[in-house]
Amino acid sequence: xxxxxxxxxxxxxxxxxxxxxxxxxxxxxxxxxxxxxxxxxxxxxxxxxxxxxxxxxxxxxxxxxxxxxxxxxxxxxxxxxxxxxxxxxxxxxxxxxxxxxxxxxxxxxxxxxxxxxxxxxxxxxxxxxxxxxx
Numbered sequence: 001x002x003x004x005x006x007x008x009x010x011x012x013x014x015x016x017x018x019x020x021x022x023x024x025x026x027x028x029x030x031x032x033x034x035x036x037x038x039x040x041x042x043x044x045x046x047x048x049x050x051x052x053x054x055x056x057x058x059x060x061x062x063x064x065x066x067x068x069x070x071x072x073x074x075x076x077x078x079x080x081x082x083x084x085x086x087x088x089x090x091x092x093x094x095x096x097x098x099x100x101x102x103x104x105x106x107x108x109x110x111x112x113x114x115x116x117x118x119x120x121x122x123x124x125x126x127x128x129x130x131x132x133x134x
Contacts, residue, residue: 030128033121037100038083046132067133074133079126084119 035044041060043049048060067074080086084101104121108114 026124027128027131030124030126030131033125034128037103037121038125046129063129064132064134066129074130076126076130079129080122083122083125 034042034046039050040052041048041050041056042063043053043060046063048062050060053060066079070078084104086101100122101118104118105114108117111117
């Protein structure tokens, strides 16, 4: 019971922290995760020109236009939900097969605060993608 309360409190703190400022270390960590998990399709610069993109049936979106396409507001939660599988993205599969959310949960399995660790990666990636906006 105490562990559930602790995890709940940490989750609340985590989601409140999402709205805070992003430090340089977080941007670096987000960039590393983005390069590892996203750049093969979206490209290093986020413009949808990764080396795998030419082999895909659908056009990979330009991530640098997210703020512009959302009336000047960067959609952090939408980006996170596309990464972790809460939102269906055609190229990422359906909710039964979220590409990165499932991977992040498996990577964190058995670790202390595994759920928080699995949530942190999409947050860091989304914050890094925010720095790519034109």
